Amino acid sequence: MxxxxxxxxxxxxxxxxxxxxxxxxxxxxxxxxxxxxxxxxxxxxxxxxxxxxxSKERLFTACIHREADRVVEAVRAAVHPDEPPELGLWSGLRVFFRFVADNRDSWAVLYQHARTQGEPFAQEVSAARCRVIEEVTRLVVAGTRLPGGERIVTERDAEILARIAIGAADSLSDWLLEHPEESPDSLVDRVTNLALVGVERYTTGDAQPF
Amino acid sequence: MxxxxxxxxxxxxxxxxxxxxxxxxxxxxxxxxxxxxxxxxxxxxxxxxxxxxxSKERLFTACIHREADRVVEAVRAAVHPDEPPELGLWSGLRVFFRFVADNRDSWAVLYQHARTQGEPFAQEVSAARCRVIEEVTRLVVAGTRLPGGERIVTERDAEILARIAIGAADSLSDWLLEHPEESPDSLVDRVTNLALVGVERYTTGDAQPF
Structure with a gap:
């Protein structure tokens, strides 16, 4: 054997x-x-x-690393830099929430639990988060460049958009796990509808930008 | 003595x-x-x-608790439920980023560091985060109700808006600490400008909502 x-x-x-x-x-x-x-x-x-x-510790660390690679790969595959950035955002969120919902148990242990376990796991989760930030920033920078090379937003603002998307996705994934009756797709629908409510408030003059 | x-x-x-x-x-x-x-x-x-x-441990826990109270209090004082929700969002973010920038050292230790230290600190940070979520949700629910009592969004969507705001604020506060050359107010200006870029893309038909 x-x-x-x-x-x-x-x-x-x-x-x-x-x-x-x-x-x-x-x-x-x-x-x-x-x-x-x-x-x-x-x-x-x-x-x-x-x-x-x-060791068990190194096995666990390897699991955190591998699952982070999987989620990055899933998001990267769903987002096409030649699509409008909004499409990329909704596709990225959809794939991320599906990943979290499909891997509910491993997500709870490898991410939610590991990040609070002290070293060396917190450091591994933090490194995984940095990889996610880098990758999403790269996607946003690529996605906010027009076909001619011109930029919709500056590189720094693209970084900020990436941080907003990651922070919101992270926070909403906790909410999704607390609400098993909600599907990943219906959550994305809610978020896109809320974006449209926001747009409507601005365009009808109900909203006050500052 | x-x-x-x-x-x-x-x-x-x-x-x-x-x-x-x-x-x-x-x-x-x-x-x-x-x-x-x-x-x-x-x-x-x-x-x-x-x-x-x-003990030192209980002192540290008391610090986490007290600083969380301070940040909740600062945000609550800045957001008025009778103002339009956008104003509340920008005011809340502004006060939060100012708090983080003004308390750079204590924020790094009491929040960034404590949340990765294992028990009992991770639990205390997590409890503090729950208090923040509850308070911000309450503010968003109140802020998305029109004077007549009618709602701009459902209660569940208000919860989702609160999670998005908290996740984005959290993620951007990390970014702010990594970029000491950026002021809290200029970060809020960037975020509000990005929101307007988004609105413009929708209204000019450049954006694709789904």
Missing amino acids: ATKQQRLPREVRERQMIDAAVRVFSHSGYHTASVEEIAEEAGISKPMVYIYLG | ATKQQRLPREVRERQMIDAAVRVFSHSGYHTASVEEIAEEAGISKPMVYIYLG
Whole structure:
């Protein structure tokens, strides 16, 4: 059996372990989960898990990292820089909320829980957040450039738009998890409708900008 | 001297200790700060600090709680429910960013640092955040009701607006601390201008809502 296991490339083997670890941590929480349980879930021997990923702590860190990559990849795939920025915003939010709703358990453990667990997890979550900020800023900068290269907003304002989008998405994802009766798509519909209510208030003169 | 100290009401004495603790924690960080240093800063004996607030941990928790109260109070005082909701949003953001900029050191320790420190601080920060969410939701619900009692948006959408505002404010406050060259007021100007760019894109037909 050890021979058969070694035939798989390291990358595939690690992915299996992290998949299993995400399931076990999501189900049992960090403190209750054991490396033994994760090894069993992955169909891999416990010593092999230690050889590959070292410790429960390193497994958990690897899970945070991998899930952050997945959410960044999902958002990147949904947003096309040649579309109008509003479309990018709504598509990005939609995909993000779907990701959170589809990965409700792992999100709660790997993100909501990990960020409050002290080091080294808080640092890993913080690094993941920085990657998300960089990626979203890149998307907003690309998305607010007109086909001719001209900019709708300055680079600094594009950064600020990215921070607003990330902060709002983050805060709304907590709300979504607290309201399981609400679907990710209906939440995006609410947000787009609220944007239109805002536009209408400005255009009818009901709103006061300053 | 002990007699003289005891003449002050408990509330005043506690406020002195918490003021001193905020200064010491902000300056030295949680781990380096000592109860002795806080007692000295407050001009109170170390045993007295222990009698009043128990431990360094409880002192820190009291600081988080008190600073959260201060920020909620500042936002509440700036937002008038009989003003249009946009005005309330810009006033609330302005006061919040000024608070963060004026309390740069204590904000970094009591909020940014505390939320990643594990229990019991993460729980205290989380409880503080819930108080902020409740208060801002209350303000948005009140602010989106027309004088006749009619609502601009439903109660649930008002909740969502509150979450968006809090998430964006939170995320932008991190940005503000990373950009000391930017003033709180110029950040609010940027955000209001971006809102107007958005409105203009919709009204000129450049934007696509869905």
